[in-house]
Amino acid sequence: MKVFFNQLFDYNFYCNKKLIEECIKLDKVPEKSIMLFSHILNAHNIWNARILGKPADYKVWQIHPIKNWGDIHYENQRSSFEITTNATDFEIRIDFDNEEGRLFTSTLQDILFHIINHSTHHRSQIAMNFRDNELEPLSLDYIFYKR
Template sequence: MESMFKDRFYYTHKANQLVLTAMLAHRDALPDKAFGLFNHIVNAHQIWNSRINPVQQPFGVWARRELDGESQKDRDNYAFTITLLETMDLESSVSYTNSSGKAFENQIADILFHIVNHSTYHRGQIATLFRESGLQPVATDYIMLKRGN
């Protein structure tokens, strides 16, 4: 299971970096919503990492920052997640409180799957905003990146 998650997080990181590069190249043509969504992808990943191992100080789930620093934050999230994969029992559960203050408990593997799925969902929303702005979105399909396209 660890190797599968390492592969999916490499994909997530690579796709995030491709989308961010395209967003920075077209920052004047994209709506503000696209930048908020990318901040949200990075913030949510960090929040979930800190729920598994609370050593990072997470940002608010919808906190806004300049995109210029998001590449490093995405790299930090990726590296931290790889460390979690190598050091945590993925079948163990963690208890946490969500952003609304409600308590939950989930298996680490389920949380990790959620991070990948959540990121993909919001990259799809960003791709739609590219199209609505008359721009070609970056191809981030898993299989295309896996083939090296």
């Protein structure tokens, strides 16, 4: 399970890094893409914090300047690798409060998979937003990454 999640987080890191590099090169990044990518970073931080039982550093829809994305992304990745490296039971249940204060419980493996899936979902929305703004989206499919 550790190897599987490390591979998924490697893929996630690669995709987000490519997107950050692309946005840094652009003269103007669409506002919706900035909002969505900031949300990807925030959600990853929030889920890592929930797993570790500590307060999150960011709010769900907090906007970050593009110049800060790389540092936030790196810290999220480092924290996720620390979690997977130290995990002894991926079926362990994690209790957490959502934004409205409701209590939920999920397994560690479900939360880790959610982080990856959530990022992929919003990167797809960013790709569509790029097209809507006449920008060419990146090819970030997992199979391309594995080649």
